[in-house]
Amino acid sequence: QKEVEQDPGPLSVPEGAIVSLNCTYSNSAFQYFMWYRQYSRKGPELLMYTYSSGNKEDGRFTAQVDKSSKYISLFIRDSQPSDSATYLCAMSNQAGTALIFGKGTTLSVSS
C-alpha cells in the first residue's frame, strides 16, 4: 500500500460546480497536510495547508483533515475554468521536511 493514495481522475465538471478532491494515507505520523495546484510543465503552487485535524477555508477553497480516518479533502466552490489543473495532496510529519505527494487529480472545468 502506498503512503498516500489519490484518484488521478480525470475529473470534468461544468463551471460553477462544487468540486471535491480527496486523499487517503496510511502513516499516522503525518501532521502537516497540503494541497498544491500544478499546471502542465510547471512547478507545484501551494493552495492550502492544515496542521493536524480540522477545517480551513480560504476564499472558494476549503481543506478538511480527518486524522481518525486518515482522509483529507479539498473542496472548490463555484469552480472556474481557470481552476483546471492537477491538484496534488502532500503530507509530512515534521515542519520543513520532505513531502510525500499523492499522484494528483486532473481537474477540467468547462465553461
Added chain:
Amino acid sequence: GAVVSQHPSWVICKSGTSVKIECRSLDFQATTMFWYRQFPKQSLMLMATSNEGSKATYEQGVEKDKFLINHASLTLSTLTVTSAHPEDSSFYICSAVLQGLSVYNEQFFGPGTRLTVL
C-alpha cells in the same frame, strides 16, 4: 516574495553526457532544499535532501554517484545528472524551505526542468 528559480527549464542531451540543473532561492536563504523527480502522470518523488554545507541525503534507490548534489550556498543547490541515459528523462523539480514564515516552514517550488536524454 519567496521565489525559486530553476535553470535550465528544458534540456535535451545525448546519452552518456552530464547535465547540471540549478535551483536558486531568489529572495530568501534556504539551508534546506529538496530535489524531486516527476514522471508523466505520476507523483513527485523525493530524490534527495540538500543541506547547505553538508552532504546531501539520498532516498533509497537513488544513486548518489549518478545524481550529484551540491548545496554550495544558502541560495543555490545544483543537481548534476552524470552519464545520462534515456531512462533519466523526467521532470526535475526543486523546492526550498523558508524557515520562520509559519509553523509549517513552507516549501516553495521551482518551475521544474524537463530533461530529455536521446
